[in-house]
Amino acid sequence: MTTLAITAAPSGRTKRVLPGFGLTMGLTLTYVGIVILLPVIALMLKGAEIGPARFWEIITAPRAMAALRLTVTAAVIATIFNALYGLLMAWVLVRYRFPGRRILDAMMDIPFALPTAVAGLSLTALFSANGWYGQLLEPAGIKVVYTIWGVAIAMCFTSIPFVVRTVQPILEDLDPQLEEAARSLGATPFTIFRKVVFPQILPAFLIGTTIAFARSLGEFGAVIFIAGNLPMKTEIASLLAVIRLEEYDYNGAAAIALTLMLIALILLALSNGLQWQMNRRRGQP
Amino acid sequence: MTLSLSHITRRFGKTEVLRGIDLEIDKGELIALLGPSGSGKTSLLRIIAGLDWPDAGTLAFDGQDWLSRSAAERKIGLVFQHYALFPHMKVRDNIAFGLNVLPRAERPGKGAVAETVDRLLSFLQIAPLGDRYPAELSGGQRQRVALGRAMAIQPRVLLLDEPFGALDAQVRRDLRRWLRGVHDSAGITTIFVTHDQEEAFELADRVVVMNEGRIEQTGRPDQIYDHPATPFVARFLGLNVELPVTLNAGRIEAHGLDLSALPRRAMPDGPATLFLRPADILPLPDPNAPFRLTEIASTGALLRIVAEDGTGCRIEAEVPRRAGTRLETGMNVLLRAEAGQVFPGSAQGRATAPAAASDITHALKENRP
Numbered sequence: 001m002t003t004l005a006i007t008a009a010p011s012g013r014t015k016r017v018l019p020g021f022g023l024t025m026g027l028t029l030t031y032v033g034i035v036i037l038l039p040v041i042a043l044m045l046k047g048a049e050i051g052p053a054r055f056w057e058i059i060t061a062p063r064a065m066a067a068l069r070l071t072v073t074a075a076v077i078a079t080i081f082n083a084l085y086g087l088l089m090a091w092v093l094v095r096y097r098f099p100g101r102r103i104l105d106a107m108m109d110i111p112f113a114l115p116t117a118v119a120g121l122s123l124t125a126l127f128s129a130n131g132w133y134g135q136l137l138e139p140a141g142i143k144v145v146y147t148i149w150g151v152a153i154a155m156c157f158t159s160i161p162f163v164v165r166t167v168q169p170i171l172e173d174l175d176p177q178l179e180e181a182a183r184s185l186g187a188t189p190f191t192i193f194r195k196v197v198f199p200q201i202l203p204a205f206l207i208g209t210t211i212a213f214a215r216s217l218g219e220f221g222a223v224i225f226i227a228g229n230l231p232m233k234t235e236i237a238s239l240l241a242v243i244r245l246e247e248y249d250y251n252g253a254a255a256i257a258l259t260l261m262l263i264a265l266i267l268l269a270l271s272n273g274l275q276w277q278m279n280r281r282r283g284q285p
Numbered sequence: 286m287t288l289s290l291s292h293i294t295r296r297f298g299k300t301e302v303l304r305g306i307d308l309e310i311d312k313g314e315l316i317a318l319l320g321p322s323g324s325g326k327t328s329l330l331r332i333i334a335g336l337d338w339p340d341a342g343t344l345a346f347d348g349q350d351w352l353s354r355s356a357a358e359r360k361i362g363l364v365f366q367h368y369a370l371f372p373h374m375k376v377r378d379n380i381a382f383g384l385n386v387l388p389r390a391e392r393p394g395k396g397a398v399a400e401t402v403d404r405l406l407s408f409l410q411i412a413p414l415g416d417r418y419p420a421e422l423s424g425g426q427r428q429r430v431a432l433g434r435a436m437a438i439q440p441r442v443l444l445l446d447e448p449f450g451a452l453d454a455q456v457r458r459d460l461r462r463w464l465r466g467v468h469d470s471a472g473i474t475t476i477f478v479t480h481d482q483e484e485a486f487e488l489a490d491r492v493v494v495m496n497e498g499r500i501e502q503t504g505r506p507d508q509i510y511d512h513p514a515t516p517f518v519a520r521f522l523g524l525n526v527e528l529p530v531t532l533n534a535g536r537i538e539a540h541g542l543d544l545s546a547l548p549r550r551a552m553p554d555g556p557a558t559l560f561l562r563p564a565d566i567l568p569l570p571d572p573n574a575p576f577r578l579t580e581i582a583s584t585g586a587l588l589r590i591v592a593e594d595g596t597g598c599r600i601e602a603e604v605p606r607r608a609g610t611r612l613e614t615g616m617n618v619l620l621r622a623e624a625g626q627v628f629p630g631s632a633q634g635r636a637t638a639p640a641a642a643s644d645i646t647h648a649l650k651e652n653r654p
Contacts, residue, residue: 185383
C-alpha cells in the first residue's frame with residue numbers, strides 16, 4: 001500500500017473510473033438543493049419569522065398540543081409494532097424457504113405502491129362497525145376506527161416496508177458461519193440471536209425503525225380516513241397544519257409543520273450518529 | 286482410543302458426499318484430512334463438529350455416542366476457514382465468547398474469564414491485540430484469534446477447516462510451524478482439513494487421504510508418500526507419470542525403461558500400471574534406447590524434459606539442472622525409474638496423465654478468496 005501511494009503521489013490526482021464527476025455531482029447537488037433543501041430551509045425561515053414566543057404559543061395551544069401528542073404517541077405505537085413485526089418478517093423472508101416466499105416478498109412493497117388514501121379507505125372499511133374486522137372487534141369492546149388505535153394501524157400499514165427492506169439485505173449478507181461458530185462454542189439459539197445476529201443487524205434495524213417513525217409522524221392520506229379527525233381527540237398534526245392553511249393562518253401551519261420536521265430530523269440525526277459510531281468501532285468505513 | 290467413526294454416510298440430495306467413513310483417532314493425535322475439493326473432507330469435519338448429521342453410521346467419543354449430542358455438548362473447538370470471528374466484538378470478547386455463554390451455574394467469574402483470555406492471548410503470541418476489532422487484524426492474526434476462541438472452552442477435540450487456506454505462502458509456513466508447536470504444548474486431539482499435501486505431510490502425525498466420499502489411505506506421512514495405496518493417492522501425491530507395464534514373476538517390465546531399481550511385487554502376472562514421480566525418473570544417455578529427448582526446459586533449479594519413443598508414449602521427467610548438463614534434445618536416453626508404485630490393471634491411456642496435477646491446481650485456486 002505504501003509503495004502504491006508513493007508512486008501515485010507525483011501524478012497529483014487519481015484517475016476516476018467514471019468520467020463526468022463534475023457534471024453528475026453538480027446535478028445531484030442541484031436536485032438536492034431545489035427539491036429537498038430549499039423547502040426545508042423555507043420552512044425554517046418561515047418558522048424563524050414567527051418568533052420564538054409566538055411559535056411557542058402556537059405549539060402549546062391545547063388543540064395543537066393534542067394533535068402533536070396524538071401523532072407522536074400513535075407513531076411510537078406503530079413504530080414499536082413495526083420494529084418487532086418488521087424484524088420478524090425480514091427474518092422469515094431471509095431464513096426460510098417456503099412456497100410463495102417470492103410472493104410474500106413482493107407483497108412487502110404494497111404499502112409503498114398503494115396510494116395512501118386507498119389504504120386509508122380500505123382500512124376504514126375493514127375496521128368500521130360492520131367491516132370484516134370491526135364486526136369481530138366491536139362486540140368485544142375494541143373500537144379502532146376514530147380512535148388512536150386506528151391512527152396507529154394506518155401508520156403501521158404505510159411504514160412497515162421501511163423496517164423490512166432495511167434489515168433484509170443485511171440479514172441476507174450475514175455469514176452463516178458466525179452462527180455456526182457461536183453454536184459450536186455452546187451458545188443457545190436465543191443467545192446466538194442476542195449476541196451474534198442482532199448486534200450485526202442493529203445499525204440497519206435502527207435506521208429502518210427511525211425512518212418508519214419519521215414516515216409515521218408525517219403520514220396523512222391513510223390516517224385521515226380512519227382517524228375521524230375530531231379536534232382534541234383524533235386529529236393528527238399534519239391535518240391540523242392543513243386546516244390552519246385553509247384558514248389562511250400560515251404561521252400556525254408553518255409552526256406545526258416545523259415541529260414535526262424537527263422531531264423527525266433530530267431522530268434521524270441521532271440514529272445516523274449511533275450507526276456511524278457502531279460502524280467505526282468495528283473498523284468499517 | 287478417543288474418537289471413533291464407523292460407516293458414516295451422508296448425501297445431499299442425489300450427491301453422496303460421504304460413502305462409508307471408518308476412522309479411529311487416538312488421544313492427542315494431529316490428523317490431516319487430505320483430499321481435493323469435493324472429496325467430503327469438510328462434510329466429515331462438520332459431522333464431527335455437530336453442525337451436520339450423517340444419514341447412517343456412528344460417531345463416538347471415549348465410548349459415548351456423539352450423534353445424540355449437540356455441538357455445544359460435544360465441547361468441540363472449531364476453527365473456520367475464514368475464521369468467522371464476531372466482527373462487533375473485540376479480540377478479547379471473541380476469545381471469551383465460549384465462556385460467557387455457558388449456563389450461569391457453570392460460567393466462570395469475570396476475573397477468571399479475563400485471566401483465561403490473557404493466558405490464551407500470550408500463549409498465542411497476540412497479547413497486544415486484545416482490544417482490537419477483527420477488522421483491524423491481518424489474516425494470520427485473525428487465525429490466531431480464531432484458534433484462541435476455540436481453545437478457550439478447553440475443547441476435547443480441535444477441528445480446523447483449511448486453517449491456512451486464506452493466507453499467503455510465507456504466513457502459511459510460519460503459522461504451520463506455530464500450530465504444530467501449539468498442538469505439542471496443549472496436547473489437544475486435533476483434526477484439520479486441507480487440500481495441500483505439503484501442509485498435511487509437514488504438520489500431521491497421520492494423514493487421511495480422501496476422495497469422492499471415501500478414505501483412500503490412512504497412514505504416517507512418509508508411509509503414504511512412499512507407498513500410495515491406490516492410483517488416486519499416487520496421482521494426488523504427484524506420481525503423475527502413468528505407464529503401462531507388464532508384471533512377470535513379480536518383476537515390473539516395460540520396453541525402453543530400466544525398472545531394476547523397483548522392488549519385486551507379490552502380484553499376479555499380467556498388465557499393470559506404473560506410477561512415477563517426474564523427479565524419480567533418471568534419463569541416461571544410451572544410443573540404443575528407444576526414447577528420444579524432444580523437449581528440455583529449465584525452471585531454474587530443475588530441467589523439465591520430455592522423452593518420446595516414437596509410438597506415442599510421452600514421458601515427462603525432472604532432473605536437477607546441474608545433473609542434466611549433458612542432456613540435449615534429440616539424444617536417445619534410457620529412462621531409469623528410481624521409485625514408483627504399481628497397480629494391477631492397464632492404464633486408461635498410455636503416457637502421462639496431467640489430470641492429477643490439474644486437479645491439485647484447481648483445488649488450490651478454488652480455495653483462494
